Amino acid sequence: MSYSLSLETYRAALARIRPYVRHTPIMPLPPLTDELPRGLRLKLENLQVVGSFKPRGVFNTLLQLPDEQRALGVVTASGGNHGVAVAYAAWRLGMKATVYLPASASSDRVKRVEAWGAEVIQHGRNWDDAHAVASAHAAEHGLPYIHPFDADMTVAGQGTLGLELLDDVPDMDAVLIAIGGGGLVAGMANAIKLAKPEVRIIGVEPVGAPSMQAAVEAGRVVELPQVRTIADTLSPRAVSERTRALTAQYVDEIVLVEDAAMVDSMRWLWLHTNQLVEPSGAAVIAAMRTGAVDVSHLRAPVALICGGNAAAESVFSAYEERARG
Secondary structure, eight states: OOOOOOHHHHHHHHHHHTTTSOOOOEEEOOTTOOSSOTTOEEEEGGGSTTSBSTHHHHHHHHTTSOHHHHHHOEEEEOSSHHHHHHHHHHHHHTOOEEEEEOTTSOHHHHHHHHHTTOEEEEOSSSHHHHHHHHHHHHHHHTOOBOOSSSSHHHHHHHHHHHHHHHHHOTTOOEEEEEOSSSHHHHHHHHHHHHHOTTSEEEEEEETTOOHHHHHHHHTSOOOOSOOOOSOGGGOOSOOOHHHHHHHHHHOOEEEEEOHHHHHHHHHHHHHHHOOOBOHHHHHHHHHHHTTSSOOTTOSSEEEEEOBBOTTHHHHHHHHHHHHHO
């Protein structure tokens, strides 16, 4: 079975969501750093309205729901960023949303989802646990379930980033993309390869959660016995057959990075670019800084910075607490 979508599908998705999502900026490397290739540019998707790329797939999905389904409201499960995106998109479109988060979700993420008016239910240790209960809830009550990666409309929405990047950097010859459930890398790789097949697509996963690498190597979806990584948005125990197949077809290479390298690269991004990102947002930088991948020979590589730091509020709260003390 082929899961590949047409270039026209991606273009239609981009036109559909354009009134609702930002065209995020491209940043060249700062002039005083020589640690990364001089031609590298950063795509700052962390500056999307809710701090990640996730609204692209969500809006593409919600805008295509029949009116009777939109009136019922939607259900989803998330490790954090997808839930915030569903809550935000539902608020923009005047819909109800119920978001299941794992019990381990930070208070910052819970507050961010609730701030957009969604109901939050916490369940289980990780996304997989929350997903099982949320999808059962949706089926029982006849509500649309908005999957964070395993759906054509989600993949098409995330893939709009690929077309946007080609508009931003027409000579782009490589792009590094972090991998969680795989909707982002699958959609972007599909769209980019259809438009410009010679672009090299490099996926990046945590060492402690290599679910896509394991699936691609096995030729089938593999459920990891456990995941251990600080990058909670890159930590499903299994990807989907859709995202596995698209990644196997269109992604040229998958590399792994340690948690320590992601944390160090979070600090690097803050010091050198003034961007406060979460571990997933720094994974692509970690891959280059550790030598897991070498793009120094390329002319116009791009690193996708996919997520802002949802835990920043904890830092501010701690600072204010100390100030009051």
